[in-house]
Amino acid sequence: MITQQMALIPDNSVIEMKEPTLLKKVINNQSIKIEHLDVYIEDHHILKDINLTIPEKSITCIIGPSGCGKSTFLKTLNRMHDETPEVKISGKVFVDDENIYSPGVNVIDTRKKMGLLAQRPCPLPMSIFDNVAYGPRIHGIKRRKALNQTVIQYLQYVGLWDEVRDRIRTSASRLSIGQQQRLCLARGLAIEPEYILGDEATSALDPLSTKKIEELFIKLREKYTIILVTHTLRQARRIADHIVFMYLGKIIESGPTEEFFKNPKKQLTKEYLSGSFS
Amino acid sequence: MILTAMIILGVLVYIIGTVFYRGLPALTLDMVTKVPGGGFYLGKEGGVLNAIIGSLYIIFGALAISTVISVPLVMYINFYLPAKSLFASIIRFSLDILFGVPSIVYGAFGFALMIYLGIRASLLGGIITVAMLIMPLMMRSLDEVTRLLSRDLPDALLSLGATKYEMIKVILKQLIPGLITAILLAIGRGIGDAATVLFTAGYTDNIPDSLSSPAATLPLSIFFQLGSPVEEVQNRAYASAIILTVMILILSFSARYFSSKFSKHKI
Numbered sequence: 001m002i003t004q005q006m007a008l009i010p011d012n013s014v015i016e017m018k019e020p021t022l023l024k025k026v027i028n029n030q031s032i033k034i035e036h037l038d039v040y041i042e043d044h045h046i047l048k049d050i051n052l053t054i055p056e057k058s059i060t061c062i063i064g065p066s067g068c069g070k071s072t073f074l075k076t077l078n079r080m081h082d083e084t085p086e087v088k089i090s091g092k093v094f095v096d097d098e099n100i101y102s103p104g105v106n107v108i109d110t111r112k113k114m115g116l117l118a119q120r121p122c123p124l125p126m127s128i129f130d131n132v133a134y135g136p137r138i139h140g141i142k143r144r145k146a147l148n149q150t151v152i153q154y155l156q157y158v159g160l161w162d163e164v165r166d167r168i169r170t171s172a173s174r175l176s177i178g179q180q181q182r183l184c185l186a187r188g189l190a191i192e193p194e195y196i197l198g199d200e201a202t203s204a205l206d207p208l209s210t211k212k213i214e215e216l217f218i219k220l221r222e223k224y225t226i227i228l229v230t231h232t233l234r235q236a237r238r239i240a241d242h243i244v245f246m247y248l249g250k251i252i253e254s255g256p257t258e259e260f261f262k263n264p265k266k267q268l269t270k271e272y273l274s275g276s277f278s
Numbered sequence: 279m280i281l282t283a284m285i286i287l288g289v290l291v292y293i294i295g296t297v298f299y300r301g302l303p304a305l306t307l308d309m310v311t312k313v314p315g316g317g318f319y320l321g322k323e324g325g326v327l328n329a330i331i332g333s334l335y336i337i338f339g340a341l342a343i344s345t346v347i348s349v350p351l352v353m354y355i356n357f358y359l360p361a362k363s364l365f366a367s368i369i370r371f372s373l374d375i376l377f378g379v380p381s382i383v384y385g386a387f388g389f390a391l392m393i394y395l396g397i398r399a400s401l402l403g404g405i406i407t408v409a410m411l412i413m414p415l416m417m418r419s420l421d422e423v424t425r426l427l428s429r430d431l432p433d434a435l436l437s438l439g440a441t442k443y444e445m446i447k448v449i450l451k452q453l454i455p456g457l458i459t460a461i462l463l464a465i466g467r468g469i470g471d472a473a474t475v476l477f478t479a480g481y482t483d484n485i486p487d488s489l490s491s492p493a494a495t496l497p498l499s500i501f502f503q504l505g506s507p508v509e510e511v512q513n514r515a516y517a518s519a520i521i522l523t524v525m526i527l528i529l530s531f532s533a534r535y536f537s538s539k540f541s542k543h544k545i
Binding site: 078080083084085086108109111112114116118120122124125126127134135138139171172173184187188191 | 360361362428430431432433434435436437438439440441444448451452541542543544
């Protein structure tokens with residue numbers, strides 16, 4: 001199987017130079033706008049009247065102490081709360097000017113637009129190749145050549161191809177955790193999303209792998225709108241363009257990174273940044 | 279504590295020792311290659327091939343039926359019903375009760391069902407009754423491993439835009455070792471049970487040639503041989519017990535082997 005793959009690429013240097021064609025596609029008019037979003041889990045009011053516009057083609061970091069609703073918020077964007085009937089959602093979330101919570105919206109289409117990178121990498125129980133090919137496959141790409149091309153391109157994009165090229169058919173679980181997280185990113189990108197969601201995507205990784213993922217986020221910013229939930233203020237400072245600070249289910253303050261860290265307007269933000277609570 | 283461990287070990291050694299001491303001399307090649315000849319139960323020549331084949335037919339038939347029913351049910355209560363579903367807990371509770379029902383009750387129930395349907399004691403009747411016996415065990419053990427599965431995998435699949443059905447296909451790959459364990463437990467319970475097949479499968483000296491013909495089983499074969507006054511035949515019962523034990527061992531090892539083969543991509 002490996003040799004067949006190699007045969008597709010007559011000369012390695014050619015593919016190295018070629019910019020991935022799928023990634024060249026420019027997606028314009030990305031927009032996420034949230035209006036009066038309230039989320040209840042059973043009787044607990046988790047998110048309270050969230051109003052937010054996410055700037056396109058930039059990295060927005062959501063920060064805040066544990067339990068402030070960051071992850072819950074992220075899940076509302078790709079409708080993962082649909083799976084838990086205890087969660088009640090009211091309000092509007094416009095993705096590409098369409099309210100994803102209005103009846104008749106196909107949840108699969110919404111999720112396809114969002115590439116999710118979870119906290120812990122979770123490779124699928126199949127080979128490295130099949131992990132990346134899974135998304136395209138279920139969304140209808142059957143042709144072998146197209147699949148091969150997609151897999152190779154996205155593995156190259158996340159810098160994993162050279163590390164796994166001679167064991168592409170082996171199990172994904174044998175990769176290191178940092179490699180697994182990059183594999184998950186490639187898998188998410190292979191469904192050709194417009195937005196990338198990261199739920200503390202680096203918290204389980206070592207510093208070196210974290211750095212690689214962060215660099216990828218910065219590279220991805222050119223094409224995608226990225227929303228990250230993070231625990232570490234330093235990471236937010238390093239890579240974010242915009243910061244949203246949440247506390248107890250409310251957005252306390254949001255703004256461009258530099259301004260946010262230099263002149264926080266609210267007293268609560270100042271206290272959080274100085275480390276009085278976390 | 280050491281004493282209790284010694285008692286347990288001692289009992290085990292005593293049981294296996296007796297079976298092998300009495301069974302091994304009687305364990306000839308004829309035992310596994312021939313069906314009972316005339317006067318077999320009086321000490322004449324023959325073997326228990328009829329019971330070996332019958333037991334295998336019944337257990338594999340029952341496994342096929344119960345797997346086909348168990349897997350969709352477990353997937354349904356775990357992934358289609360909400361986490362705190364009342365219906366799911368009712369199903370789990372009923373399975374726990376069914377699991378505790380003695381096998382003779384299944385046998386009697388199967389017998390009553392067969393009379394109602396007008397079926398004679400047959401391979402099919404045995405398969406269905408044993409399937410009923412092992413299904414609760416299979417469902418419950420498969421359910422336990424499914425519940426232990428981390429939410430990460432379903433979430434990862436759904437966030438890629440997979441439908442529930444596509445999600446379950448991948449999850450099943452991850453669950454193969456759990457499914458194999460469930461099957462092994464089911465074999466253990468099903469193959470050695472005499473009471474379920476007593477009325478439903480009947481007993482015969484021939485190898486069953488169709489689903490409607492009666493089938494012999496090893497536990498019943500052991501029972502009939504032990505009931506013989508001839509000591510030689512009683513020893514053959516122990517030999518049959520060895521055969522049954524070895525069969526379970528072979529099934530276990532091959533299941534483990536296939537399990538590791540099919541789940542090489544497991545996380």
